[in-house]
Amino acid sequence: MRMKAQHVVALLVVLLLVYAASLGEHGVLLVRDGRPVPVVLGVAVLLLPVVGIVLVAAELRFGRRVEALGRRLDAEGGLPADELPRRPSGRADRAAADQLYQRRRAEVEASPEDWRPWFRLAMAYDDAGDRTRARKAMRTAVALHAAHEPR
Template sequence: MSARVGAILMAVLLALYFVLAGWRAVQFIGTGEPVAIAIGVALIVLPVIGAWALWREIAFGARAQALTTRLEAEGRLDLGLPTLPSGKPQRQAATERFDEFRAEAEREPDSWQAWLRLGLVYDAAGDRRRAREAVRKAIELSRR
């Protein structure tokens, strides 16, 4: 399942949850009991927090995809890493060449392209947390 299909599925499920939880929240609040009212309010607040988190992830993915498309149009998307039959870069090769991409980002600290490439190598090396940080930095720099 692609990330886009997964995100759409999550959004649909969240919408369904909103409807069902909202209906139940109204029932709880309608009882007039303090504990039931608290549960009803929680049934309204928690899905809103979930929707906010989902929106942030979808927005991040869309911005990252837009930058990747721009990088590809500039001819700088190819990281020069050997790939597996699936097309994914080999993790070991990404780890071995990681220092080159980090040095590029350090040489060009205001280049969104360098930070995006670093994020892609982090991802290929299996370090998702740092990959997201680098891509966030690239998104921030691209807005300047």
Template sequence: MSGPPRRRLPRGLAGAVAVTALLALYVYQIAGRGVAMLREGSPLLVGIGLGVLVIPLLVIGLVAVEFRLAARVQRMADALAAAGELPVDDLPRSPGGRIDRAAADAAFEARRAELDGSPQSWQAWYHLAFAYDAAGDRKRARAALRKASALFTPPVAN
């Protein structure tokens, strides 16, 4: 007798949690120094202490934004996998593992044409993000994933 299939944890989750735990330790230490400066009472130290306390707030905010994006990207990947539309990394590679540049450019052009025909499709933006990644343009890949995430509407569970 078996129940519903167990959902597998994403591959990079353990590493992300470990790095986040180390970052939390760093934030704790920085916040402690900031509070100590505030308690000192000297106007200069209070000003520096307030400035130091901004750092942990920024770090917490940035980490939260990245985890939210990662969760949405995973939901998009799950939706594409269920529809049989998940991108496949089948580009030819050199013996050293580098993607063949001409093949990456050709794949990119196909994905760009798909997006031109359907600019409001989160699926097209998702596929374009992976084409950018294969072409080595990580900055544009992340921007395309953010656009896909903004357009994505999660399927309603029954």
């Protein structure tokens, strides 16, 4: 399954680059027009693909770091199993997810400078369907790992 996801990501990156090249071409045409309004629009159109590429690169870098931390945590035996009961839809039972969240939150409070509890907290948030907090907790885990672990 992992190779399939990597192929999808590679395809999406290629499509982004093709789209960026197309936008770049249109931006250059607008800038060459010479009139103020098309020039301003052309500059804006030229900046859009740059911003998109920078954002995608940052997300890919984040994803690689999370994957590496997950592999390390798994090798250490600290990667939690999916222990939540699921509804027929596949979503986690809310009450069980809340209990798991409370346990993971207590782990973070007991050891706030360790990336491992933050990683597990992020997984608990994700199980509960709170993607925003899951990403924030995972970013904290990545930052703590980078700050405290030798490369």
